[in-house]
Amino acid sequence: MLQRTLVSVVVVLSSATLWSSQTPSNGVRDESDTRIQAAARLYIAPIEGGYDIYLAAAMHKKEVPVVLVTDKSKADFELSGVTESEKAGWAKTIFLASTATNEQASIKIVNLKTGTIVFGYNVNKSNSARGKQSSSEACAKHLKEKIEAR
C-alpha cells in the first residue's frame, strides 16, 4: 500500500516537472498567436539616445506585467524601436512661450520563438510635457493594455 502511494507520488511529481519544463514561460508556440502572457521575459534592444532605458523606466512605473531582461538569449520577446525629438526653436519660444519638445516614437515586439510581430505602437506628442518620458510611458501603457486584454 505504502509502496503504491510512493510510486504514485513520484509519477505525479515527475510528470508535473516535465510539463513545466516543456511549457515555455510565455506559453506561446503557435505562429498566429499574437498574445503576450503576463510574466513573459522581454529584452529591450538598444535604441538611439538611450530610449530603451526610458522604456524600461516607463514599464516599471506603469507596472507592465513583464520581466525585463538584459540578455536576449534569456528572453521570450524582443522590443525594438526608434525615436525622434524636435526641440523648440526660437520662434516657438517667443510666440508660443513654450520650450516643450515634439516627440515621436515607434516600437515593435517580436516573439523570439516564432518570429511573429506581436505588438506595434506609434506615438506622436506635440509639446510633450516631459519629453521622452511622456512618449515612453504612452508605449508602456498601451503594452500593458495589450497584455491585460489578452
Added chain:
Amino acid sequence: MLRKALLVAVSVGLMAATGSAQSSNKTALKPGAKVFINSMPDSFDMFLKSALSKKKVPLTIVDSKEKADLEMTGTSETQKAGAAKKIFMGSWQSDEQATISVADLKSGEIVFAYSVNKKNSAHGKQSTAEACAVHIKDELEKTK
C-alpha cells in the same frame, strides 16, 4: 489514504511548476548591495555617484563590474536655454532629462528603472541625479 497522498502530490507538483515561472526579480536590490555604475553620456555617472552619496542611499558603489551584484546604466540629456528663452522668458535654466536602469548581474533581470524630466532645472544635472537617487532609496526602503 492513497487519495490524500495523491492530492498532496498534485498540489506540490503544481506549486513547484508555477513557482519556477514567477520567481521574484527584486531580491538583488537590497540595502548593502554592491552596484557598478556604467559610464554615461556627459559624465552623468559622476553626478549619480555624488547624488547617491549625498542622499545616503544604502548601496556600496564599486569600481568594477566583477565585484558588483547590480549594474546601473543610464543616459542624460541637457537642453541649455537659448537666447529667446533668456530674453523673453527671463530664464537661464536648462531643461534636463535622464533615465537609469538597474540590472541584477546574476539573473540578468532589470530590477529598477526610473526616468526624470525637469523643466528649468534649478541645479542642472545635479537635480536629475538626485531625483534618481531619492527614488532608488525609496525602492530600497520598500524592500526592508
